[in-house]
Amino acid sequence: GDDDAREFGLQNGMSSRLGVRGEEALDFGGLTASYNFELAIDVLGEDASFGESVGTRLGWVGLGGDWGTVKVGTQWMPLFEFGGWNTMRTDTHGYGSYFYVTELLSNSLAFGFRQASAVSYSYGSAWGHSDSFAFNVTAGVGEGEVEINDDDVQNENGISSIQVAGQYTFAQRLSVNAVYLKEFNTYEGGGVVNDNVELMNFGVRYSLTDNLELAANYIVVDTNNADGDKRDAYTIAAFMDFGNGLTGHLGAGQGSDDRDEDLTEDGRDIDLNAYGFVKQALSDRTSVRFELEHIRYDGEAMSDGNATVAMIGLQHAF
Numbered sequence: 202g203d204d205d206a207r208e209f210g211l212q213n214g215m216s217s218r219l220g221v222r223g224e225e226a227l228d229f230g231g232l233t234a235s236y237n238f239e240l241a242i243d244v245l246g247e248d249a250s251f252g253e254s255v256g257t258r259l260g261w262v263g264l265g266g267d268w269g270t271v272k273v274g275t276q277w278m279p280l281f282e283f284g285g286w287n288t289m290r291t292d293t294h295g296y297g298s299y300f301y302v303t304e305l306l307s308n309s310l311a312f313g314f315r316q317a318s319a320v321s322y323s324y325g326s327a328w329g330h331s332d333s334f335a336f337n338v339t340a341g342v343g344e345g346e347v348e349i350n351d352d353d354v355q356n357e358n359g360i361s362s363i364q365v366a367g368q369y370t371f372a373q374r375l376s377v378n379a380v381y382l383k384e385f386n387t388y389e390g391g392g393v394v395n396d397n398v399e400l401m402n403f404g405v406r407y408s409l410t411d412n413l414e415l416a417a418n419y420i421v422v423d424t425n426n427a428d429g430d431k432r433d434a435y436t437i438a439a440f441m442d443f444g445n446g447l448t449g450h451l452g453a454g455q456g457s458d459d460r461d462e463d464l465t466e467d468g469r470d471i472d473l474n475a476y477g478f479v480k481q482a483l484s485d486r487t488s489v490r491f492e493l494e495h496i497r498y499d500g501e502a503m504s505d506g507n508a509t510v511a512m513i514g515l516q517h518a519f
Contacts, residue, residue, distance in 0.1 A: 241255070
């Protein structure tokens with residue numbers, strides 16, 4: 202995968218991973234202990250210190266029962282489970298309009314996938330339509346450090362963010378969901394970094410048939426700066442199972458920023474973000490896929506206003 206700046210190249214975009222997970226029923230109160238530790242492995246780079254070649258994707262321990270599950274550690278964000286996943290499910294490309302809004306978030310919240318240093322309570326699951334009701338509240342704990350006047354200044358808030366998400370599913374075919382996220386940033390002498398960003402996400406997914414699902418998602422971020430500037434994006438998508446191991450996904454979206462009318466910010470709006478993939482399973486553990494994404498900005502301020510990227514990938518699980 203690569204972009205217009207180069208003809209082609211290699212990347213580990215699908216994230217080679219190595220991990221272990223499991224659970225154990227406890228002889229107390231019907232509780233179950235669980236864990237998930239997953240590392241991202243850069244198979245294209247060599248680093249004897251492992252400093253750049255290995256990183257944490259997931260790392261949490263949990264305790265749950267019929268009442269739900271409490272997890273502590275690095276885990277999937279409710280924003281993605283109850284939001285971004287509605288319309289975006291590729292492995293590498295196809296997240297332009299999602300990144301467009303989530304780049305305004307801070308620390309591990311930025312770009313909206315996995316969150317470090319988090320404590321969560323969840324009931325049910327929003328992955329798919331299997332649970333009639335799903336709920337999640339996640340608190341970010343002690344995140345945030347910025348450089349101010351050449352000094353490293355820590356966020357004074359112990360709770361650095363909060364996310365609340367819910368989903369209701371009708372007849373295991375129609376799911377509606379929403380997410381609220383707020384940051385708490387207090388840096389002595391921090392100025393603009395003290396703006397406490399707020400985000401709202403609304404989504405819907407409908408399985409028209411067992412093989413075709415339609416979805417839509419809308420995200421708006423309030424920067425809470427002095428001008429009250431907002432940035433939003435919407436996406437629509439379709440997911441298809443063609444049979445014989447062949448699946449596909451096609452989506453499109455747009456985005457806008459209140460600051461687009463400012464000459465110094467011209468080009469912030471997304472006129473079009475189109476994306477899709479086709480995936481062919483070769484076995485239960487191996488698949489090959491093709492991903493394609495195009496994004497076009499309003500004006501010329503961001504890059505040259507247009508970018509297209511394509512990827513052919515092979516994935517094997519063992």
